[in-house]
Amino acid sequence: MTAVPASGTVSETGTRWWSRRFIALLESFGLGSRLERGLQYAREGHVIELDVEPGIVLAKVEGSRFTPYRVRIRPKVFSDAQWRRAEKVIAARAATLARLLAGELPDDIEAVLADAKLALLPTSYEELRVSCTCPDKANPCKHAAAVYYILASRFDADPFALLTLRGRTSEELIEALRVRRASARHALGAKGAGREAIGSFVVASGTSVDGREPVRPLAESLERFWRCGEQLARLDVTPLAAERPDALLRRLGPLPTLEPQAGPGAGAGAAEDAVAIALLGDAYAAMAVAAERRALSA
C-alpha cells in the first residue's frame, strides 16, 4: 500500500457502510470527545501520510511541533490457521470475492467470517494496539484519532485494506483462493481442465485484431499524407439518446464527497444512497436528449 498524497488535502472520511461501521465501532468503545477532535484534525488535513501494510498502519500527522508525529497501529492479525479457515469460507461462495474485486465489502462478510469463528473488525479497542510519538498520553490522542478517519476513507476506496490489517495483502488472498479453487476442482474430479480448454472457444471470425499497427513515421506517410482512407466512412455511431443515459453514473455509484459523511453521529451500516445520481442524473438525461436534438436538427 502506498502513501496518501502527502499534500494535506484529505478532508473526507469514509462514507461506505464498512467505513462507517469502523468509525461507529470506535465510537462504541467510548472514546469520547477525542474522536471528534480527531475528525476535526483529519478534515484540516493534518494527516500527511498513510501506509497500510499487512498487520500494520503507519501514518505521519502534523502536530504542533516541526517534525510530524508518527502514528503506528498494529491490529491483531489472523494466524495461518485462522487464515486457512477464512479462505475456506470465502472460497465457498463466489459472491464474497466477486464483491471485493468490485470494490465492495460484502455486507454479509462478518457473518461469513463468523462461520470460521473470526471477526473482521476489532472486538475491543485494545486490539488495535496504537501508538503515537506525541507527548499526549491519552489513547487515542487526537493524532491517532485523525488517522482512524483517514483510514476509514482508505477503506472506502479499497475494502481489501480491512483484510490487509488482518495480515494478508489482496494479492496473497487472491492467490490462496485461486489455489483452493483449483484443488477443489481436482478433488471433485471436474471435467478435465486441459482436454477441451481451447477447443470449446467460440470463434466466429478468424481475423486477428491483435496489437496496434506501429505508427509509421511522418516521413514515410507521404503517399496518403492528405487522406483519411476509406474506412472512415465505416464509423458507425448513433446520436440517439441512450435508454439509460445515467447508467455510467450508476456504475460509478455514490460519490463520497456528496454522500452523508461518517462522523460522530453517523449511523453504522445506514443504507447507501447515491446523492451523486440524484444531483447529476438529470444533467445526464438532459444532455443526452439535447445531444440527440442537436444531432438531428442541424
Add this chain to the structure above:
Amino acid sequence: MRAVVVSVARWSELEQALLDGGRAGAGSAAGSSGSRPAAGESGSDWGRQALPMGRGPSGACESVRGLRETGTAMLAVHAIWSREQRLCIWAEHSTLPARAQGRPGRRPKVPRPLPHPFAAGTALLLEAMRALDAAGAASSATAAATLTLRLPSLEASPQASPQLLRLTDEVPVGPLGLRAWEVDTLALEPAAAAALLLSLPPSAPSGIAYGDSLQFFVEAAKLALALIAAGRLRPALERGGHGWRARWLAVADGPADAAQIDLLTRSLPPLLRAEVVGEGGEAGNSGEIDPQWLVSGLMTALVDALARELNPGPAQIQPYPHTGAGPASVASPGHALPETVAAWLAALAADDPLVVGDDRELAALAEALEDWWAAAERYAAQRMFRTCFRLVAPDGDDSDADEQAGEGPSPSTEAPQPSDGSRAQLLAAVDAGSDAADAAWRVEFLLQHKDDPSVLVPAAEVWAHSDRLAALERVLENPQERLLGGLGHALALWPELAPALEEPAPTSVSLTAEQSYRFLTESVPLLEQAGFAVLAPPWWRQRPRARLVVRPEGEQWEPSEMFGLSGLCAYEWRVAIGDQTLSLAELEALAELKVPVVKARGRWIALTADDVEMALRFFKRRQAQGRASAAELLREGLAVGPAGRERPEVEIEAAGWLGALLAEDGDRRIEPVPAPAGFVGELRPYQQRGVSWLAFLSSLGMGACLADDMGLGKTVQLLALLLAERERAPGQGGQAPGPTLLICPVSVTGNWRREAERFAPALRVHVHHGRERLRDAELVGAASSGDLLITTYALAVRDQAALRQVEWGRIALDEAQNIKTYEAKQTRAIRSLRARHRVALTGTPVENRLSELHSIMDFLNPGLLGSAAGFREQFATPIERWRDGAAAARLRRATGPFILRRVKTDREIISDLPEKIEMRVDCHLTREQASLYQAVVAEMLERVEQVSGIARAGVILQALVKLKQVCNHPAHLLKDRSRFAGRSGKLARLEELLDEALAEGDKVLCFTQFAEFGQQLRGHLQERLGVEVSFLHGGTTKAARDQMVERFQSPEGPSVFVLSLKAGGTGLNLTAASHVIHYDRWWNPAVEDQATDRAFRIGQRKNVQVHKLTCVGTLEERIDLLLADKRELAQQIVGSSEAWLTEMSTGQLRQLLTLSADAVAADGVDGVDAAVLAAADQMGLAA
C-alpha cells in the same frame, strides 16, 4: 396470387451514394446559392473581429468575392488539431504560385521556415469561413494563428493536396520530402470548433473543396456528440494553469466505443501530425505526434465543449432532492450542498470551466472524484476480456430453431388464419411457454474479448485455468478474478444474479420466465451501458410493426380500366414481429400476459409492455379490417408518421396487381398498356414498360417520378402516355382526360414542341411562352381545348392565377429538380396548382440533398413523406449525417413505388439502346449575348457592302468567328476577363448537362474549337462543379497529353475533359466517356464526327450520347437546319472549311445571320436568370 412484402430498391444506388458520403461536388448549385445568404447574414459578426490582416503570399488583395469574379480560383480547406488544443483551419489557394519565394532581407542565422507559397491568407480564410459557417456557430472564439507544418514538398514547392484543383497541368515531379512551411490559420476554441463541425454544409460551397482532414474532424465531432447522447462521459475537476477547472471527460471504454475511437485513430490523415512547435523548424522537431495522443486530446476537448454547452446546468438540479425518501442521516455537515460542490456543478455547465473556491476543498473534491472513477475503473482498466452474459431459452439453442424455421414456408406468406383459431393456438403456445418458463431459462457467464467479440470463453473454461488463459494468441491474465470482478460489479445492477454467486465457481444463473423478462427489459440496458456484453437471443428487441395486408377485390387490374379505376381492396391490419405475423386478437392476448414472452408457432416472441401498448393504441384508431380504395390504402401503408417512437413502423403487404406495383421490379409486373397507335416511331421495350407504369399510377391518381437516366427518352414516354389515355378514353365511354400542363426549363421548351410534333402529331400542343403569349381567359381557353400546354417554371409562377382556372388532367414537371427547394416561391406556386395526376421527370431526383427528394415527392403525393421538418429529422439528417441504413431503407420503401429509375448501364437497357445517340441541345442567348450578336451582325452587313473579293470573305469569316464567340460567352468575344458565371445561356445549359452526367457517374468530353476559351471554360467548370477538369490543347506536351488521357481513362481520374477540337479531334482513345458535348459548332459534320469517335469505338459495351449545343434563333440553329434538311446538298456545298458561307449574297447572309425573336428566352427569364431568381427567392429577396 403471390403476396409481396414491400422492399423496393429501385434507387439503391442513390442511397448508396448518400451513404458513401455523396459524390464530391455533384452539382454544387445548391451550395453556391446557399452560401451567399449565409455570408450576408454572418458578415457583420465576422466584421467585428479585430483580426490582423494576414500575410497574403501573393501580396494581392484577396477575397472570395474576388475569387468568384475571376471565376477560376478555389480553395482547398484543411484543418489541424494544434498542440494548444484548438482547431486550426487553413487553405490552399489554386491560383497562387506553386513555388516559394525567398524571404526578403538578410538571411537569419537560424533558417526560419518559408511562408507556404499558396496557402490562403487570413482575410481569405475569414471569407471562406463565412461560407462554411452558415449558422454563424463559430463566429466567436476565432483567432488568427500561424503554424509551422511539415508538408510533403519538392525543393521549393509544397505538394498540393489532391483537393486543390490547379489550372496548370504541369505536375511538378521529383522526390518528395518533408519540409516545414509557415501557414496562416484560423484557430477555433473547442466549443466553436464543435459548433462549426456539426453544422458544416454536407457539400462544400462553391469555390471551396473540403480536404479529408476536415471530414475527419466532422466524424470526430459526431462521435463526441454520440458519446454524450449515450451518457458516456464523467465529470471531473482538474487543476489547470490558472486554477481549478470543471471538466467533462469522455468515457469510451466500452468495446463499441473503443472500436470507433480506434477506427478514428487509424483514419487520421498524416497531415494532422504535421505541426512543428518551437522556433527551430525542422531542426527542433525530432518527436513525432502520436495519433492516439492526438485523438485522445481531440475527443476530450470536443466532448467537454459539447457537454458544457448541452448541460442545462444546476438550475434544474435540486440539492438533495431525495431528502424525503432518503436516509435520515443526512444531517450536518452534509446537509446543504457544499459551496465548492455547487460551484463545480455550475462550472460543468458554464462556458468558463473555472471553479473558484477554497483550494483545499477543491483539491479534496478533485481527489474524491478521481477515487470515485478509479474504483469503477479498476474493473474496467486494461481488460482485454470483459464479462459477458448470454440468455438461453428453455429449449436450448435458439439460433438452431431459427434456422429450422427458416427452411419452411415463411410465415408472412401464409394465408391469414381466422383470428379465433390463432388466438387459441397462441394461448396454447403461451401455456407451453409458461411451462417451459418454470423449467429453465438460463443466463450463462462468459468472458468476451474486447476487440473481437466473437472470442467467447465460457465460465467453465475460466474456472479450469487458474492463472493464465490463452486463446488464439490472446492471453488473459488472472481470468478468474476478471470474471469474478465482473460478476461483483454486475450484482449492483442486476440483483437477481445473487443466487448464482452462492456457489464457489458459478457458470450460469437459472431464471423464471418473469425474471428473464425483467433481465431483458430492466437489467440489460444498465449492464450494457456499464460495459458488460449481453448476448440476447435474436428474437429479443424486435419491435412490433403494423402490417397492412391488402387484397384487391376480384379480377386483375385491367389496363383498359386505366383511367378512372376505383380499385376497391379488402384490407386487414396485422401485427408483425420479426418474420411472424399476429392478428390483433393475438396481440391483445399477448398484452394480457404479465410477462409477454411467449412461444408462438415454434418461435419466441418478446415484447416490452410499452411496445405492446403503443401498438394497441395505433390499432385502436383504425378499423381492423374493411374495404377501401387502393390509393387510400397505399397512402396509409406507405406513409411515414410524424413520430417513429410513438407509433409502430408501418408496412404494407399487397397481393395481385397492387403487390406488383410495390415489388422491386414493379414496372415489369404491371400489365402492359398497348402501344398507342398515334405514336410515330417505335417505343423501346423499357419505354413501353415506363408508359404502362405511368398509366398505372395515373389510374390510381398517385403521383409518379420517372427518373430514367439522361438520354433514355423520358419525353417520349410522357408523350406516349398522353396518346394512350386519349386513344382509350372514348371507348370507355368516360370523359376525355383533361389537358396536361407541362412545366419545363426555358431551354427545352422548343425541344418539347418539336418532339411532340414529331412523335405525337395527334396531340394538340400549345406553347405558353414569349412576349406574345396568351393571357387570362384566352389562355384558359387554349389550355382547356388542347391536350398539352407547355410552359416554363418562371411563367408557371407568373401566370399561376390563370393557370389555376384550368381543370388539369395532369401536371408534369420536366427537370423536376427545379422544385428541389421546398420553401422556394416557385416550388410553392407549383405545388399549389391542382390536377388529377402529377408526374415529375428528372434524371437526378437527388442532386445534393435528400430534402430535394422530399420536395419533389411532396409535389407528387402531398403528405406522403410528412412535413419538411419531420422529413429532415426522420430521414435527411439520419441518412446524410449519420449514415443510418435503417432510415434509408425506410425511405426507400416509402418512395420506391412512386419512382421508376432505369440506368443506361443496365445490361438490358443497353441492349435496347442504339450505340450512339445524337441530339441537338437547344440554348437561348442572354440579353447581353443578343445585343452583342446584333451589333456584330449589323457591323458586318455594313462593312460587307463596302468591300469585295478576298476582303469581303475576310470580313464575313471574321464576323462568323465573332458570332460563334458571342454564342459561347460574352467574355469570349470581349476578351476582358470579366465575370464568367450567369452571362451565357449556352454555358448554363452546359452546366445542367454536366450536373446531370456527373450525378449519374458518367465521364464527359467537351469539345470547343477555341483553345483560349477552353482554358477559361475549364477554370469556370472546375470552380462551379467542384471537380477536377482536364484541359487538352495544341500546346500540351506529348507527355502531359498521354498522362491526361491515361488519367481520364482510369475510374479515379477526372470526369470532365475539355479539349480543343484541333488537338483532341484525332488520335486519342477516350472511351471512358459516355457523353460527348460539342460546345460550339463546326459546320462540317465530318469534323464533329471525328471528334465524337474519340469516345465511341465499335463493339464497345457502352452507349455514347452526343450533345450538340445550339443557340436557338442564331446562325447556329440555321446552319444546323440547313445541314439536316439538305444533307446531300450540304455535303456538296460544304467543304472541309466554312468558306462556302463567304460566297453568299448579302441578302442570304442577312437571312442566315439575323437574330430571330425566339433567340432570347422570353421576358429575359432564361435559364441563367431563372437560376439567379431562384437564388434570390431562396434568400427571400425576390419581390
